[in-house]
Amino acid sequence: MTSPLTLFAPPTVTLPSAAPWFWELCLRNLPRELEDVITWADKNYRVVTKDSEYFDSRRSPWLLEPLRWADDPLTASLTVVAPVQSGKSSIGEILLMRWILSANGLIHYNWPTNDKATDRWDKATDKRLRACHAVRALLPGIYEKCFVKFPNITLAMQGVFTSGNLDSDTVDFVINEEVHAWETGMLGKAKGRQTRVTFPKFITLSNGGHAGDQLHQEYNGGTQQQFEVKCPGCSQHHIMRTRWEDNHPELGGLRYDSDGCKRADGTFDYNKLIPTLRYQFPCGALMRDDPRERRAVAAAGRYSEPFNTGALLTNRSVTYQAVACDEIRWLDLVQEKHQALRSLRSGDDADWRRYLQEREALFYDADAHRPISGVVEITRQLTKNRAGLKDRALRLAIGDWQQGYKKEGELTHWWLLIVDVDKACNRQVVFEGKVATDAELVLELAAHDVRRTACFLDASKNTKAILSFCYREGLNAVSGIESHRGYFRHADGTRRYYSMEKPICTEVNLPSKYQSRPVRKGGEVVMDYAPDEPVIINYNKAGLLKNHFFLRDMKANVLANNAAATPADYISLIVPGDVSEDFKKHMESWERAARNTKLATSGEPEEFRKLGKADHLLMCLAYADMILDQCELLGDQLARLGLKPELKEELTNS
Numbered sequence: 001m002t003s004p005l006t007l008f009a010p011p012t013v014t015l016p017s018a019a020p021w022f023w024e025l026c027l028r029n030l031p032r033e034l035e036d037v038i039t040w041a042d043k044n045y046r047v048v049t050k051d052s053e054y055f056d057s058r059r060s061p062w063l064l065e066p067l068r069w070a071d072d073p074l075t076a077s078l079t080v081v082a083p084v085q086s087g088k089s090s091i092g093e094i095l096l097m098r099w100i101l102s103a104n105g106l107i108h109y110n111w112p113t114n115d116k117a118t119d120r121w122d123k124a125t126d127k128r129l130r131a132c133h134a135v136r137a138l139l140p141g142i143y144e145k146c147f148v149k150f151p152n153i154t155l156a157m158q159g160v161f162t163s164g165n166l167d168s169d170t171v172d173f174v175i176n177e178e179v180h181a182w183e184t185g186m187l188g189k190a191k192g193r194q195t196r197v198t199f200p201k202f203i204t205l206s207n208g209g210h211a212g213d214q215l216h217q218e219y220n221g222g223t224q225q226q227f228e229v230k231c232p233g234c235s236q237h238h239i240m241r242t243r244w245e246d247n248h249p250e251l252g253g254l255r256y257d258s259d260g261c262k263r264a265d266g267t268f269d270y271n272k273l274i275p276t277l278r279y280q281f282p283c284g285a286l287m288r289d290d291p292r293e294r295r296a297v298a299a300a301g302r303y304s305e306p307f308n309t310g311a312l313l314t315n316r317s318v319t320y321q322a323v324a325c326d327e328i329r330w331l332d333l334v335q336e337k338h339q340a341l342r343s344l345r346s347g348d349d350a351d352w353r354r355y356l357q358e359r360e361a362l363f364y365d366a367d368a369h370r371p372i373s374g375v376v377e378i379t380r381q382l383t384k385n386r387a388g389l390k391d392r393a394l395r396l397a398i399g400d401w402q403q404g405y406k407k408e409g410e411l412t413h414w415w416l417l418i419v420d421v422d423k424a425c426n427r428q429v430v431f432e433g434k435v436a437t438d439a440e441l442v443l444e445l446a447a448h449d450v451r452r453t454a455c456f457l458d459a460s461k462n463t464k465a466i467l468s469f470c471y472r473e474g475l476n477a478v479s480g481i482e483s484h485r486g487y488f489r490h491a492d493g494t495r496r497y498y499s500m501e502k503p504i505c506t507e508v509n510l511p512s513k514y515q516s517r518p519v520r521k522g523g524e525v526v527m528d529y530a531p532d533e534p535v536i537i538n539y540n541k542a543g544l545l546k547n548h549f550f551l552r553d554m555k556a557n558v559l560a561n562n563a564a565a566t567p568a569d570y571i572s573l574i575v576p577g578d579v580s581e582d583f584k585k586h587m588e589s590w591e592r593a594a595r596n597t598k599l600a601t602s603g604e605p606e607e608f609r610k611l612g613k614a615d616h617l618l619m620c621l622a623y624a625d626m627i628l629d630q631c632e633l634l635g636d637q638l639a640r641l642g643l644k645p646e647l648k649e650e651l652t653n654s
């Protein structure tokens, strides 16, 4: 095969005898003469934001080499995996403008969705195109949003999710943005549009994604070059990475002393932490978060030799972390990391994943961060007793009605669970087992001093009869049926896995049990019910189980990260030693399913797998856990444990 370099051989050398149309094609696709890309960008590219009008290449030294490479006619593709707020979108915009000024053909500027594309067009692209004098001179008088026909080239900005958007003709120039959020397979589809282009450009700009995803493959296929700064200590070039590992000082990292900064509740006193914050380079040299020093170190930076020595230099991929970008404060990175780690400890990995992808520009491996499954521990020394928890805030009773298996000689019956809950949301089983009739259930409630308003019965099956029973006895109901798949909108605008309370009387077409009165609310007249009026709450099963397993696994997850944690650091379930074999069996009736490995079974939420046939007492406990969430006891305690309040939102809405 002829090296592509021969195409640019001086005229004195005999040219290979290619057909004239081939040479014409080459010339047509070669960029017209423009100044060096960096000089050009500094003069012509305006960012049009409040703080910086003109692009200043000196402020983003990590963008210079990728820009030069991408501008080189011989470079076919460039993949930049980089943190947020580090200017990587400028690479796309600068190239876009230079293509408009110098090339022919079609440009695709791809975003995850059409909404993202139009939003970006309105907020940035359109303004920046018009802010460049040369480009503005080529803009037609009237043009559509996201679609402009320039004299020699057409620009289409679009979402890749929309079917058909990637099916158009041969595309000469492609910019792919936010690829971490793209649907699988779309990157390949976008690339497929370039197979017939002589000098294609395929520019991919993104945060980190997931291990093994299309973005990761694209990065791995390229040269894999990492930004290195010039060390103030040894004057050698080192890669800067955020994570410090005690057993790998040769890799360097961001360090601070947590002794004396960590508060009893696990949060940090950042005023004490700041003076200890420093970057340790692989050679041992230290650097403080001094903007001038950091800028000088980065300005003398460059990209490493390819880690993928087998990649063609026409196929570049580069990366760097936020810790190397001198305009991003290290303290912000540390605080964000701490916040994310707190959520991770409780078994929720969304913040941690976001932190790694957006700040450390890494590819996230979900299986390495799956929540640990906790076992239901049994306290042998304790027996079930009416006294329950000493400082209980609430005694809850939950009933699950059963038709019974006729062939096993069973009659209808209830599974009943009574739990005490303290202010810290710790729960203790007070009673669990079967009761034969409605009357026995009511007697059991009385024997355990359960307030009627603190009793909830599952009315998912035998609905009419159970709702009538609840109404008669002043008890509440919960219900989860196939149609309750989505989330429920609440009056405050949030969406949750459980609905707002509805009075049972309106469900069974009876007058309210206690006195109610019409009141004016907004422009409407609505019924104001007494606090004791029996209510029904609908739920969806995925959210219900998520909340239950989140609480159940919290102790194991907290201890896995901090062996010195005490019961004050998590929420406990206290199970007396004399619980029934049924209780123990039911507790093991569901488990978390491994991600993306489970075949969908109808009626089973994706994230969980049902193991045993009978799950009644587990479901009763899950209903109790939902009531703790619903009455806000859970949210308050999560806030006290230093878990951010939005965690509950994420948990229930995601």
Ligand SMILES: [Zn+2]
Residues within 6 Å of the ligand: 231, 232, 233, 234, 235, 236, 238, 281, 282, 283, 284, 285
């Ligand atoms: Zn050094």
